[in-house]
Amino acid sequence: MxxxxxxxRTRGIVYVPKDSIVHALDPRTKLFALIAVSxxxxxxxxxxxxxxxxxFVCASALAAGVxxxxxxxxxxxxxxxxxxxVIDVFFTAAKYPGGETLFSAEIWFLHPTxxxxxxAFAASMTxxxxxxxxxxxxxxxxxxxxxxxxxxxxxxxxxxxxxSLGYALKSAASLSRDAAGIVDxxxxxxxxxxxxxxxxxxxxxxxxxVPMVVSVMNRADQVSDAMQCRxxxxxxKPTMYRAPVMRRCxxxxxxxxxxxxAMSLVYTGYFSNPGM
Amino acid sequence: xxxxxxxxxxxxxxxxxxxxxxxxxxxxxxRGEKVVVTGPSGSxxxxxxxxxxxxxxxxxxxxxxxxxxxxxGGMDTxxxxxxxxxxxxxxxxxxxxxxxxxxxxDAEIAFGLENRGVPPEEIETKIRRxxxxxxxEDLLERETAELxxxxxxxxxxxxxxVMEPEVVVxxxxxxxLDPASSSNLARVLDSLNDAAGVTLIVAEHRVGRxxxxxxxxxxxxxxxxxxxxxxxxxxxxxxRSRGVVLxxxxxxxxxxxxxxxxxxxxxxxxxxxxDLVFAYPGAPVRAxxxxxxxxxxxxxTVVLGANGSGKSTFARHLNGxxxxxxxxxxxxxxxxxxxxxxxxxxxVGLVSQHADHQLFExxxxxxxxxxxxxxxxxxxxxxxxxPGVLAALGLGHIDPKTxxxxxxxxxxxxxxxxxxxxxxxxxxxxDEPTLGLDEGLKRRLxxxxxxxxxxxxSVVVMTHDLEFxxxxxxxxxxxxxxxxxxDSAGGGA
Numbered sequence: 001m002x003x004x005x006x007x008x009r010t011r012g013i014v015y016v017p018k019d020s021i022v023h024a025l026d027p028r029t030k031l032f033a034l035i036a037v038s039x040x041x042x043x044x045x046x047x048x049x050x051x052x053x054x055x056f057v058c059a060s061a062l063a064a065g066v067x068x069x070x071x072x073x074x075x076x077x078x079x080x081x082x083x084x085x086v087i088d089v090f091f092t093a094a095k096y097p098g099g100e101t102l103f104s105a106e107i108w109f110l111h112p113t114x115x116x117x118x119x120a121f122a123a124s125m126t127x128x129x130x131x132x133x134x135x136x137x138x139x140x141x142x143x144x145x146x147x148x149x150x151x152x153x154x155x156x157x158x159x160x161x162x163x164s165l166g167y168a169l170k171s172a173a174s175l176s177r178d179a180a181g182i183v184d185x186x187x188x189x190x191x192x193x194x195x196x197x198x199x200x201x202x203x204x205x206x207x208x209x210v211p212m213v214v215s216v217m218n219r220a221d222q223v224s225d226a227m228q229c230r231x232x233x234x235x236x237k238p239t240m241y242r243a244p245v246m247r248r249c250x251x252x253x254x255x256x257x258x259x260x261x262a263m264s265l266v267y268t269g270y271f272s273n274p275g276m
Numbered sequence: 277x278x279x280x281x282x283x284x285x286x287x288x289x290x291x292x293x294x295x296x297x298x299x300x301x302x303x304x305x306x307r308g309e310k311v312v313v314t315g316p317s318g319s320x321x322x323x324x325x326x327x328x329x330x331x332x333x334x335x336x337x338x339x340x341x342x343x344x345x346x347x348x349g350g351m352d353t354x355x356x357x358x359x360x361x362x363x364x365x366x367x368x369x370x371x372x373x374x375x376x377x378x379x380x381x382d383a384e385i386a387f388g389l390e391n392r393g394v395p396p397e398e399i400e401t402k403i404r405r406x407x408x409x410x411x412x413e414d415l416l417e418r419e420t421a422e423l424x425x426x427x428x429x430x431x432x433x434x435x436x437x438v439m440e441p442e443v444v445v446x447x448x449x450x451x452x453l454d455p456a457s458s459s460n461l462a463r464v465l466d467s468l469n470d471a472a473g474v475t476l477i478v479a480e481h482r483v484g485r486x487x488x489x490x491x492x493x494x495x496x497x498x499x500x501x502x503x504x505x506x507x508x509x510x511x512x513x514x515x516r517s518r519g520v521v522l523x524x525x526x527x528x529x530x531x532x533x534x535x536x537x538x539x540x541x542x543x544x545x546x547x548x549x550x551d552l553v554f555a556y557p558g559a560p561v562r563a564x565x566x567x568x569x570x571x572x573x574x575x576x577t578v579v580l581g582a583n584g585s586g587k588s589t590f591a592r593h594l595n596g597x598x599x600x601x602x603x604x605x606x607x608x609x610x611x612x613x614x615x616x617x618x619x620x621x622x623x624v625g626l627v628s629q630h631a632d633h634q635l636f637e638x639x640x641x642x643x644x645x646x647x648x649x650x651x652x653x654x655x656x657x658x659x660x661x662x663p664g665v666l667a668a669l670g671l672g673h674i675d676p677k678t679x680x681x682x683x684x685x686x687x688x689x690x691x692x693x694x695x696x697x698x699x700x701x702x703x704x705x706x707d708e709p710t711l712g713l714d715e716g717l718k719r720r721l722x723x724x725x726x727x728x729x730x731x732x733x734s735v736v737v738m739t740h741d742l743e744f745x746x747x748x749x750x751x752x753x754x755x756x757x758x759x760x761x762x763d764s765a766g767g768g769a
Contacts, residue, residue: 145378170379173421178633184597185634188697190621190650207646210636214681218632222374225331228358229367230388230435241399243387 013073016141021249022064023142027151029250030143032062033257034135040261044268047120050127052264056257057134064142073137074130081126088122089114095122145169151244159238171219178215181207251254277443277475278305279347280327285323285332285338285499295324297340299499300428307442308473310465312507314483315496315520316714317686321479322370322495325445327353328477330361349442362388366441369758370448372428375499381415381423381431382560388439406438410464426457433461437468439588444468450480451711454582454740462486481714487511495520521716525563545570545606546734547594547624548705554589563589565758571703576725576735578745581755587738588629588756591707594736595624608702622651625701629708631685631692640666640691641676647699658698668724670717685712693721697728704728705736710744722748 017023022030041053049220061070090112093101098117149166186207187193197204227233278324282678283301293499298320305311313321326332330353333342349364369375378384382403389399390442407413412430415423423431429449436444450458466489469476480486487493487507493530495503495515502518515521547570552566565585571577571594581587592598605612625647626644637643641662648658666672669690674683680691688710697704706725710718718741725735725748739745745752747755754762 111630144379146383167377170377170421174373181628181630181633185626185628185630185643187597187617188595188621188626188628189634189647189699190618191646192618192650207634207636210681211633214632214635219374221337222369222371223377226367226369226375227334227360227377228335229329229331229362229365230439231359231362231391232390233357234362235357235393238390239393239396241383241390241396241403243396 013137013140015144016066018065020065022060025144025253026244026246026250027148029253030139031267034139036257036261037135038132040264041128045124046268047124049264049267053131054127056260057131061138066141077133081129085126086124088125092121129171147244148198182211246263277307278405281345283344285340285342296499301501307475310469310476311492312483312487312490313479313494314481318684319496320499322447325447328445329365329367330358334358340430360508365443366436366439368433368446368449368607372432376420376433381418384420384431385435385438402438404433405460410434419725427581444659446478448480543572546573547571549608550604552600554600561757567760571734571736573734574729574732575750576729576748577751578737579753585755586758587755588707589609591705591738594705595626596620623701624703625649625696625699626695627693627709630686634692637678638679640679640680643680643695644698661698665698669694670720703734707738710741718744
């Protein structure tokens with residue numbers, strides 16, 4: 001049974017409309033920033049250098065006014081972060097043996113060993129995940145997908161690709177609504193969504209799967225007809241209504257991103273040992 | 277403007293001979309004419325429109341056979357692809373959800389113009405003009421996903437009209453609209469036709485006032501044109517004389533006109549909703565705002581309301597799919613929050629709006645058996661019930677082994693309804709059950725619901741179909757903006 005209260009607490013990684021400077025930036029600027037942060041984070045194993053990137057992403061989230069939603073979205077990364085920490089702390093000592101051994105054991109065929117070096121490596125990997133994952137989430141939360149798609153088109157990406165990407169992103173919400181409608185319809189006919197459904201009555205899952213496929217196929221057919229009826233395909237390069245325009249704030253943002261990334265890379269260059 | 281000669285379109289049947297969707301149709305439509313095409317479900321209305329905009333034969337996925345000739349503005353539809361024909365023909369589809377391809381209203385209206393290569397500054401002007409014409413200026417900055425069905429329909433119409441086509445074809449544009457929105461749209465179509473001289477071809481089975489304002493009415497039956505001429509005062513009678521059942525003029529159901537065949541006096545409430553409040557996540561307003569209502573045994577309660585008034589949300593509360601943020605529902609005196617979902621399903625059946633959301637089995641018989649099996653009805657009892665439900669819904673002529681997904685839209689809708697009715701629950705809630713049903717089928721459904729009430733079942737129908745409400749309601753409740761604003765029984769909680 002779906003409860004209204006539970007639904008209200010559930011938020012995914014979706015565009016959050018706000019009137020902020022980050023929202024107002026051209027998607028190309030944000031895309032450049034995301035790529036710069038990701039590359040700088042991947043190239044470095046220095047905690048301070050990656051920390052600069054994480055701090056930059058956090059500051060951007062605050063400036064965007066989506067801090068709480070962004071932190072909520074970051075919870076999705078928790079399982080990945082935990083797995084990364086366990087593996088990196090206990091099973092990378094051969095590669096990062098630095099410092100004294102803090103823990104060592106023999107468990108069946110496993111030899112978990114923790115050193116200051118493995119802890120520093122795990123911390124750097126965690127920060128990388130936060131910088132790249134958090135940056136990507138922030139991009140999605142501050143960029144309407146049609147603006148993103150238009151900016152890709154302006155960067156020379158073919159129309160067929162940009163339109164397909166845009167429609168796929170738009171359809172995610174529609175498909176999710178269809179799926180909820182299908183689940184509700186079958187619940188109304190007494191289908192219980194419990195553990196037994198998967199373990200003892202897996203064929204009953206067809207009652208969700210088949211209508212979902214039918215719904216997707218119907219939608220695809222009808223949308224494709226509707227698009228043709230509105231002239232889709234008449235021109236190789238359609239014109240663009242309200243194309244994104246680079247403004248002064250974009251150039252300023254690009255300068256800041258370049259400076260911060262350069263600072264991080266320079267720091268990495270000077271202190272190439274992890275944990276320094 | 278449009279010329280059809282010996283137009284035939286046949287698609288393969290399933291375990292049956294090929295179905296003739298169009299049979300020897302000859303039709304000439306002049307520039308600026310306003311033509312209403314009407315007829316029962318499956319009479320060929322949609323196929324006729326698809327032949328005008330070129331979807332048949334170019335995008336035909338039924339594997340059908342097309343013969344004859346169709347020319348639109350001098351272009352032979354066989355020789356010109358759909359996109360090219362779109363320079364002359366604009367199409368408004370039945371389901372706006374399947375027509376909208378972008379996430380913002382202004383971007384959606386711009387889509388067709390961008391495809392044509394219209395310069396951006398000109399697009400801006402055209403968008404403002406069409407938005408003013410349809411009175412949707414306030415929607416331009418909105419996200420398309422946030423719009424109600426009626427608003428989406430208006431955006432879909434705007435996104436076609438903005439391309440300034442010479443011909444506009446519309447497939448049941450009024451089917452999802454409440455009376456007020458229908459009236460607005462009809463006014464816009466009138467002005468468009470009168471002022472801009474656009475040729476309008478509207479397929480609709482709820483003709484009503486539309487036929488009266490048309491230059492010409494085409495009545496179809498089994499793929500053939502059985503009447504083609506000026507609108508007559510009593511179109512329903514004329515059509516009946518040619519074997520076609522059309523709805524009578526829409527009844528006026530409002531205020532003191534509400535049917536009052538029952539006040540609930542002396543009857544036991546099957547469901548008692550008490551001060552229900554519910555808001556969807558992120559929604560600025562409540563979908564239900566203090567709804568209190570008693571549903572009595574052996575009565576058909578019809579809940580009327582405009583698009584977005586809260587009818588569907590209320591329906592989903594009545595069988596526990598949604599739980600209120602505040603307030604409660606008593607099911608035969610027991611608070612619903614404490615009843616397990618499977619037990620609720622045994623007591624309240626809900627027919628959802630879209631048949632495609634529930635049909636999945638390999639045969640109609642299996643589809644009918646799904647619900648009762650889940651609620652523990654023995655196989656022998658299910659077997660016993662199937663013929664009765666098939667007959668009640670006018671599906672007796674179809675082999676129960678037929679896959680439901682191979683049926684027509686109207687037949688699918690009836691199978692979806694039957695798959696819930698067969699559960700024989702004491703309460704049945706139907707959300708817009710008449711979508712896709714023609715007049716004859718609606719009357720049959722109304723009779724079925726009345727018979728269920730005679731067997732002491734309670735029926736709740738959420739609809740904005742006034743003809744259907746008038747045909748079956750014991751009591752009519754009207755909703756607006758999440759509140760009950762009128763109740764013919766005069767009662768609340």
